[in-house]
Amino acid sequence: MKTTETTFDEPKIPGHPRRIDTFAVTHSQGEPEPGDAIAETAQFQPYTVPERIQRDHDLHDRQPAAVHRPPAFAEASAGKPSTVHRNSMLRIVKYVLYDILQNRIVIGYTLFLLAVSLGLFNLSDDPTKGLVSLLNIALIVTPLVSIVFATIHFYNSYEFIELLAAQPIRRSVIVWSQFFGLALALTLAVLIGIGVPVAIYAPNATGLSLLVAAVGLSVVFVSVALLASVATRDKAKGIGVALLLWFYFALLYDALVLFLMFAFADYPLEKAMLAFVSLNPIDLARVVVLLQMDISALMGYTGALFREFLGTGWGIAFATAVLLLWASVPMLLAVRIFRRKDL
Amino acid sequence: MLESTHLTKSFGKMKALDGVSVRMNAGQAISLVGPNGSGKTTFLKCLLGLVIPDSGDIVLNGAHILGGWDYRRHIGYMPQIGRYPDNMRVGQVFDMVKEIRRGAFEHLDDDLMRAFEVEKFAHKTMRTLSGGTRQKVSACLAFLFDPAVLILDEPTAGLDPVSSEILKEKVLSEKAKGKLILVTSHILSDLDELTTDVMYIIEGKLQFYQPIEQLKARTGEEKLNRALAQVMKQNAAA
Structure with missing residues (x-):
């Protein structure tokens, strides 16, 4: 709990990801398990990450490690396509x-x-x-x-x-x-x-x-x-x-x-x-x-x-x-x- | 489960969102609080893909959702002002949405429809409904497909006290099932009852995001409204 306290008192830098980083630690117990019902039913259409966003993610790599990295797209889009x-x-x-x-x-x-x-x-x-x-x-x-x-x-x-x-x-x-x-x-x-x-x-x-x-x-x-x-x-x-x-x-x-x-x-x-x-x-x-x-x-x-x-x-x-x-x-x-x- | 990074959106010169980065997990119920026009609704609409952010990224269950559409099957959305085709009857609206989402949901959750007794006004056209009844329709549609994420924009505004309690009960029971719930409201006592965390946005910037208990402990207040008031005072002084 100490981490979030520190975050709040720090000078606020817009969009600075550290605030989430510390938060992610305090909240990690809510993360869904791999066998979770949601994770299983999830079927997403393939979507190529625009260059701009890719760059944003590269910026993230320089930050402390807690930032969540989405898996490669092939994994996320596995499974049969939607029938909708x-x-x-x-x-x-x-x-x-x-x-x-x-x-x-x-x-x-x-x-x-x-x-x-x-x-x-x-x-x-x-x-x-x-x-x-x-x-x-x-x-x-x-x-x-x-x-x-x-x-x-x-x-x-x-x-x-x-x-x-x-x-x-x-x-x-x-x-x-x-x-x-x-x-x-x-x-x-x-x-x-x-x-x-x-x-x-x-x-x-x-x-x-x-x-x-x-x-x-x-x-x-x-x-x-x-x-x-x-x-x-x-x-x-x-x-x-x-x-x-x-x-x-x-x-x-x-x-x-x-x-x-x-x-x-x-x-x-x-x-x-x-x-x-x-x-x-x-x-x-x-x-x-x-x-x-x-x-x-x-x-x-x-x-x-x-x-x-x-x-x-x-x-x-x-x-x-x-x-x-x-x-x-x-x-x-x-x-x-x-x-x-x-x- | 749901994460936004550096989400930015401008409408003309006005910055509605300015580098919002948050991570939200299943089982959390999050209050979005901030003055009018602070970017709460814009943030929610970005998550739904109704507003396209200028830059930044959103990831749901490990997949990038910007430009996607199928992910919306996991989201139930109750808009601030529910707008529906005027000529359609209430029953037709439900039938249509069910038909459109056929094959995209596991089972229907009609608890709210029964609790609000939708059948009694199912034959009325949307045009003739009062604001509160429209809100009921919006609420029923949001919960109908048992989605993993619920986005509720001012859910209790316009509802009578009884209906408002029914809706709050429903939100609490969905929270207990481990769903992610995002709520905006200006009725802080509602948020105090319903949510576990609070996200405070001013002029598109995320001021803080932390568990309500922590906020209360930090400010030494027992109620969310007083705790927030104190934080706002501190911000003004700083």
């Missing part, structure tokens, strides 16, 4: 979906899409005209609803996320299950709201490409929304950022590209246009669907180039790959940020 993570994603996605379907906004959105689609197809006898009008609506509305709904839902689920973060689950599983829950719900809405009318009035390749584009854009903008909400702590700010992003992709970007084309009208910009289109998922979706409609002749020389490249099977594969990148890269960034976020 295997199904935890599915279990959580189920609760996320349940929560989304409860608040009825997605149902309202489905009915809205259904009403608009049916209305546009019934306006004229030519289903292609209906498709063109529907394309314009879908390219504006699906990204907007996806990004705003996903952002609001993420902030409203903050309690749920906090609760999950204290459970034995990976942080990444928490974000990915939000993503899958939201993407599934919004995809379902598009499949019913746009898919059903298209299947009735325009069951062709163009209709299918429009449907795929709408689903793809929904997923892409859920991904962008999660990145925005993970990166900003404040709800109002997060929603503001989401709206700005939508505004940028849906409206501003085209204006910027037009401005560039105008400014550099003397140069051959056709190839550059392909790159510009790929940098905006909405534009990419629009071009691919328009190419299916056989009206790309209206787009001039650039249109011909698009046709040559994006109109082929390879072009479709390229467009799909770019959309997949647009869906995955923001999510991967979001997971990265969320893993180091303080809750």
Whole structure:
């Protein structure tokens, strides 16, 4: 007991480990035995010690010997891996979906899409005209609803996320299950709201490409929304950022590209246009669907180039790959940020 | 069993934790004491991985836990303010957590659920619950999976006297089973009853960490609150 007395009267040096050292001696009777129930059930995932922490431990070696040295990681992680993570994603996605379907906004959105689609197809006898009008609506509305709904839902689920973060689950599983829950719900809405009318009035390749584009854009903008909400702590700010992003992709970007084309009208910009289109998922979706409609002749020389490249099977594969990148890269960034976020 | 070394965390310019190094063993019940905003909750959240420390290390049962997740199966956490999905019913919250932790626990300990008569309000949605009832839900969840480490952040705040006694009884019986228990509270008489050791934190720095009996002997006081008051006075003088 004398040791602790001495420690207390010593000048206090922040973080000086000697205080624990002496304490560890007085308390060593509480150390669990090797055959302890806790020690046996313990199963830890492997984790490489960051260099910085390793350095801290090296510092410790210079201190008196009582500092506890953790065993090498191979020993600590021995035993079969946990069974928790295997199904935890599915279990959580189920609760996320349940929560989304409860608040009825997605149902309202489905009915809205259904009403608009049916209305546009019934306006004229030519289903292609209906498709063109529907394309314009879908390219504006699906990204907007996806990004705003996903952002609001993420902030409203903050309690749920906090609760999950204290459970034995990976942080990444928490974000990915939000993503899958939201993407599934919004995809379902598009499949019913746009898919059903298209299947009735325009069951062709163009209709299918429009449907795929709408689903793809929904997923892409859920991904962008999660990145925005993970990166900003404040709800109002997060929603503001989401709206700005939508505004940028849906409206501003085209204006910027037009401005560039105008400014550099003397140069051959056709190839550059392909790159510009790929940098905006909405534009990419629009071009691919328009190419299916056989009206790309209206787009001039650039249109011909698009046709040559994006109109082929390879072009479709390229467009799909770019959309997949647009869906995955923001999510991967979001997971990265969320893993180091303080809750 | 659980050890932190040089744990440091800043929020902007404010240092919430400043080189906290402690070693905690099974069978100890430790009070975390300190003024508001002294870093107690931050320390507990670091142990849970809810807050990521800037530097330092945490070792549980011989394994580094920073960046890990599976170790949380050994920890039961009762947050200061229990926040739950508003639309969920109480019963659903329990079902969900059980489902998520399926395969990660040996057996369920529903002593508290029975003592608090959770069944009586299991059909209510979380939104409609009073602060105290929420605390009951948090407490039940913390003890439900019979974890080896219990982290209780202001456990008795908001509980009525009867429930508060039930919870304290439960803490004492878990302590007797040889678990490691960490409690923060501003009700020092509770801590006096429940805990064996006291950890005093000011502005993120560990001031002292020793058995309550020693602290009392050193200060010549019989009660924890008076002993702490004296230490604080000494600190102010020094």
